[in-house]
Amino acid sequence: MTAKSFRFVSTDRRVREDRRFVVGKGRFAADIAAAGTRHVALVTCPHPAARILAIDKAAALAAPGVHYVLDGRELAAATQPLLAGLDTPKVPRRPLAVDVARYAGEWVAAVVADTRALAEDAAELVRVDYQPLPFVLDGEAAYAPGSPIVHADHGSNVLLDRTFVWGEVEKDFAESPHRLSLRLKWGRSSTVPVETFAVLASWDPWREVFDVYASVQMPRFPDQVALALKLPGSSVRVHNDVDVGGSYGVKRGIKHAVLVGYLSRRLGFPVRLVEDRLENMRAGDGHGPERNFDIEVAFDEMGLIRAMKMRALDNVGAYAGRSPFQLGKPIGAIVGPYRIQSVQYRAIAVTSNKTVQEAVRAFGQSPTNYAIERAIEEVARHRGLDRLEVRRRNLIRADEFPYLIPSGTTYDSGDYHAVVDKVVARADYAALAAERDRLRARGLLAGIGMAACLEPSGANSTFEPLLNPKNETTTYTDSCRINVDVSGAVTATIHTLSAGQGHETLVGTVVGEVLEIDPDRIRVVRPDSLASLPSQSPVGSRMAIMLGGAAFHAAQKLKARLLAIAAHDLKIPPERVAYDAGDVFDRSAPQNRRTWAELVTIAHRNFHRLPPNTEPGLAFTHVMQVPTGGRLPTADGRVQMYPCFAFEFHLLLMTIDPDLGKPEIKRYFVGHDCGTVINPKLVAQSLMDYLLPSAHEVPPVEIVHHVTPSPHTVFGQKGSGESGYLGAPAAIASAVNDALRPLGIVVNSLPIKLAQLGDMIAAARGQSNTVGESE
Amino acid sequence: MRVELIVNGEMRTVEVEPRMSLLDCLRERLLLTGAHAGCEHGVCGACTVLIDGAPARSCLMFAVQADGYAITTIEGVTPGPGELSPIQDAFCETHGMQCGYCTPAMILTAHALLADNPDPTRADIVDAISANICRCTGYAQIVEAIALAAERMRGLNQPARKP
Numbered sequence: 001m002t003a004k005s006f007r008f009v010s011t012d013r014r015v016r017e018d019r020r021f022v023v024g025k026g027r028f029a030a031d032i033a034a035a036g037t038r039h040v041a042l043v044t045c046p047h048p049a050a051r052i053l054a055i056d057k058a059a060a061l062a063a064p065g066v067h068y069v070l071d072g073r074e075l076a077a078a079t080q081p082l083l084a085g086l087d088t089p090k091v092p093r094r095p096l097a098v099d100v101a102r103y104a105g106e107w108v109a110a111v112v113a114d115t116r117a118l119a120e121d122a123a124e125l126v127r128v129d130y131q132p133l134p135f136v137l138d139g140e141a142a143y144a145p146g147s148p149i150v151h152a153d154h155g156s157n158v159l160l161d162r163t164f165v166w167g168e169v170e171k172d173f174a175e176s177p178h179r180l181s182l183r184l185k186w187g188r189s190s191t192v193p194v195e196t197f198a199v200l201a202s203w204d205p206w207r208e209v210f211d212v213y214a215s216v217q218m219p220r221f222p223d224q225v226a227l228a229l230k231l232p233g234s235s236v237r238v239h240n241d242v243d244v245g246g247s248y249g250v251k252r253g254i255k256h257a258v259l260v261g262y263l264s265r266r267l268g269f270p271v272r273l274v275e276d277r278l279e280n281m282r283a284g285d286g287h288g289p290e291r292n293f294d295i296e297v298a299f300d301e302m303g304l305i306r307a308m309k310m311r312a313l314d315n316v317g318a319y320a321g322r323s324p325f326q327l328g329k330p331i332g333a334i335v336g337p338y339r340i341q342s343v344q345y346r347a348i349a350v351t352s353n354k355t356v357q358e359a360v361r362a363f364g365q366s367p368t369n370y371a372i373e374r375a376i377e378e379v380a381r382h383r384g385l386d387r388l389e390v391r392r393r394n395l396i397r398a399d400e401f402p403y404l405i406p407s408g409t410t411y412d413s414g415d416y417h418a419v420v421d422k423v424v425a426r427a428d429y430a431a432l433a434a435e436r437d438r439l440r441a442r443g444l445l446a447g448i449g450m451a452a453c454l455e456p457s458g459a460n461s462t463f464e465p466l467l468n469p470k471n472e473t474t475t476y477t478d479s480c481r482i483n484v485d486v487s488g489a490v491t492a493t494i495h496t497l498s499a500g501q502g503h504e505t506l507v508g509t510v511v512g513e514v515l516e517i518d519p520d521r522i523r524v525v526r527p528d529s530l531a532s533l534p535s536q537s538p539v540g541s542r543m544a545i546m547l548g549g550a551a552f553h554a555a556q557k558l559k560a561r562l563l564a565i566a567a568h569d570l571k572i573p574p575e576r577v578a579y580d581a582g583d584v585f586d587r588s589a590p591q592n593r594r595t596w597a598e599l600v601t602i603a604h605r606n607f608h609r610l611p612p613n614t615e616p617g618l619a620f621t622h623v624m625q626v627p628t629g630g631r632l633p634t635a636d637g638r639v640q641m642y643p644c645f646a647f648e649f650h651l652l653l654m655t656i657d658p659d660l661g662k663p664e665i666k667r668y669f670v671g672h673d674c675g676t677v678i679n680p681k682l683v684a685q686s687l688m689d690y691l692l693p694s695a696h697e698v699p700p701v702e703i704v705h706h707v708t709p710s711p712h713t714v715f716g717q718k719g720s721g722e723s724g725y726l727g728a729p730a731a732i733a734s735a736v737n738d739a740l741r742p743l744g745i746v747v748n749s750l751p752i753k754l755a756q757l758g759d760m761i762a763a764a765r766g767q768s769n770t771v772g773e774s775e
Numbered sequence: 776m777r778v779e780l781i782v783n784g785e786m787r788t789v790e791v792e793p794r795m796s797l798l799d800c801l802r803e804r805l806l807l808t809g810a811h812a813g814c815e816h817g818v819c820g821a822c823t824v825l826i827d828g829a830p831a832r833s834c835l836m837f838a839v840q841a842d843g844y845a846i847t848t849i850e851g852v853t854p855g856p857g858e859l860s861p862i863q864d865a866f867c868e869t870h871g872m873q874c875g876y877c878t879p880a881m882i883l884t885a886h887a888l889l890a891d892n893p894d895p896t897r898a899d900i901v902d903a904i905s906a907n908i909c910r911c912t913g914y915a916q917i918v919e920a921i922a923l924a925a926e927r928m929r930g931l932n933q934p935a936r937k938p
Contacts, residue, residue, distance in 0.1 A: 014867055021875025022863035022882060024809020024849035031808040117794065194813040194821050194910055195876045245811070245876030246910050277814045500874030500911050681870040695901045695914040724913070 167342025195245025328463025332641020408638025449735025457719020459540020541719025
């Protein structure tokens with residue numbers, strides 16, 4: 001397939017959101033000041049596990065400017081527990097701890113005062129009497145019998161323990177000449193947006209409506225807040241026209257919103273909570289997967305992998321939020337880009353006395369990609385083969401698409417070998433290897449890293465019914481409404497918040513493409529949640545597919561109406577009219593036409609000229625179902641997880657200072673195929689997300705694009721929102737292991753810390769020196 | 776206590792607690808919300824403003840310490856309603872941002888850099904913005920924006936052509 005040509009799609013146009021950001025006129029949650037707003041500071045538990053014996057509020061309540069001190073019992077009596085993903089009713093999660101606190105940093109009480117500073121002063125005066133309890137931090141220890149139990153009523157720390165078998169795994173293992181196993185660790189990490197979570201809630205007791213302004217990226221946020229506050233959904237108005245200062249999955253904020261919502265209603269004034277960085281890191285929603293992998297692969301002489309067994313144990317922390325689902329999403333790409341025929345996958349989620357894990361970018365896919373890539377590298381090492389060659393041999397071939405993987409998902413399209421070839425050519429792999437060897441000869445540790453992986457995109461949340469049988473979710477909508485007003489101006493809508501993904505530009509571009517008018521002339525707005533159509537959130541690299549798709553279909557409906565009105569008014573059969581940049585003309589007599597302005601006037605003012613049974617005005621909506629979605633998983637857990645699969649291949653050269661353990665990335669290449677690119681500016685940079693912290697450390701990344709359109713989407717687009725993060729950890733680990741190979745060191749855990757690296761190198765060199773001396 | 780701040784060329788008299796940071800004073804008292812709080816301990820740079828032309832962390836400075844200094848915020852470098860400075864325009868041209876939260880501080884840092892050094896190397900640019908953390912972009916398009924702005928401001932280039 002080749003890319004189609006477009007008028008505006010895939011052209012290098014400015015991103016409309018940028019204009020407000022460069023002048024400091026973004027509208028972030030902390031910028032919104034309602035009159036009379038009071039501020040919250042939190043009292044947090046210093047113990048990993050403790051019984052709360054007493055809370056003495058007297059001194060805090062007597063402090064200047066203090067209005068209230070709220071504890072967990074009062075809040076629990078008035079609200080429902082927060083929604084959990086799995087069916088785990090005995091693991092209730094609430095904004096404030098009730099009687100027992102289960103991790104250091106857990107919120108125990110909330111102080112409301114005139115200013116944040118006064119609230120912080122008073123929070124220090126709240127005296128909590130704790131009785132420390134036994135605790136467990138390590139995931140495997142929490143899983144083992146005899147561990148302290150985080151939620152006594154649940155009876156164990158196990159939230160999920162399910163083994164899936166797809167295909168003839170045991171037979172394939174028995175028939176394969178070689179096998180190897182690996183234990184890998186993916187440590188907790190966070191994406192750390194520069195903006196912490198912020199929320200302002202204001203209850204209007206006469207209208208009986210909450211107004212909520214929050215920096216949120218959470219599917220069904222308004223519904224979940226309403227449920228917890230025991231209100232109908234129509235009583236929670238979440239403002240979608242708030243800019244989110246970075247999220248990358250973590251801006252969830254349900255507990256924050258329920259807390260300030262309750263306080264606002266209880267106290268009768270607007271209440272705001274803006275996390276400080278400490279609150280954000282200890283008890284915010286920023287902690288990502290912490291996962292142990294035991295992976296076993298069966299393969300032949302050529303390094304072709306036939307079967308895989310993977311055990312993934314995830315330490316989700318003290319409560320069950322949505323995070324255990326992060327073991328579910330990777331099922332949709334459980335073999336990565338490789339032709340592995342059968343898979344056994346055991347997914348285990350355990351509680352521990354750590355901060356609650358939440359969704360972090362790529363929702364569990366990045367750790368899985370890392371595990372698969374480590375296994376591929378070990379297979380190459382085992383067979384004494386080149387790592388690149390082993391990958392090429394195992395990659396799914398372009399002529400095999402659509403390709404059904406053992407777990408029941410069909411990959412839509414791709415040409416993985418072409419992308420790899422492009423990167424290898426651009427990087428001049430042979431020259432890169434020669435450069436590595438030259439650096440090694442100079443005494444540096446140098447390594448080439450590589451990773452091939454998939455980005456499942458177009459989230460449809462099928463992991464919900466897969467891991468929770470009581471949940472029969474088979475749709476995961478996003479929507480768009482287009483209105484042409486009486487002046488002929490076009491306004492389109494987005495029904496979620498955005499965190500820098502350029503969704504206004506996306507919608508403008510798509511609607512402009514369909515209507516053949518300048519995208520800059522299309523106004524894009526975000527109605528509040530009460531005026532919104534069913535929409536989720538920009539998660540799972542879905543918006544190009546889902547919001548782009550909704551905008552496309554709504555614009556098509558508008559275009560169809562314009563054609564119908566024109567045909568009726570020109571008194572010609574519908575098949576004779578054609579659309580031309582807003583005007584409609586008679587194909588047989590092109591001079592017979594109705595202009596955009598005329599058609600708009602007929603629709604809005606001249607009912608007598610409209611076709612029979614036609615609604616006046618020009619307002620069109622489209623609620624988008626996820627392409628390929630709609631079915632429940634089979635009993636053995638086979639499921640079409642996401643519709644589209646973008647591919648990326650990373651290749652880099654890195655050095656490590658043998659004395660300091662300090663890494664330096666010399667070259668970094670990424671080949672990327674996310675189907676049709678809607679706006680190249682928006683895609684270019686999502687490839688290098690937070691590899692390393694400051695401008696000094698991040699190398700220039702050389703990006704190679706390839707386009708294999710998806711058959712499931714309106715322009716052939718796939719998602720690209722999570723791309724860099726999906727392969728970079730695996731690629732960096734690959735480079736480090738290549739660099740350390742001469743020392744006989746293998747690193748099988750992430751993160752790789754400088755100090756740890758330095759120590760390992762020193763130890764290995766010490767040993768080799770000792771050997772040298774004894775000879 | 777009462778402080779007199781020269782903010783974007785205008786004398787502003789504000790009553791503040793001695794412990795109020797310059798950042799909180801700008802945001803809450805003067806409603807200049809283009810400066811953002813990120814870490815509130817001097818690491819991320821999102822609160823950067825110019826003090827007598829030099830970039831400074833407004834979260835690490837008390838408002839009372841700023842008395843008498845010329846403070847420039849992002850609102851002060853914007854030429855007029857609906858208009859962009861050459862640096863702001865260059866950030867739009869290269870899309871040197873995603874979420875926009877670190878952007879005002881990046882732009883002020885770039886203003887200070889280019890005022891001192893109209894022809895910076897890539898290393899100079901990287902050095903200047905290494906005090907500002909961006910979590911979205913990976914910096915490439917920010918560096919590109921500042922280089923483009925420098926080039927245009929030196930008059931060596933015409934505004935980029937529209938496709």
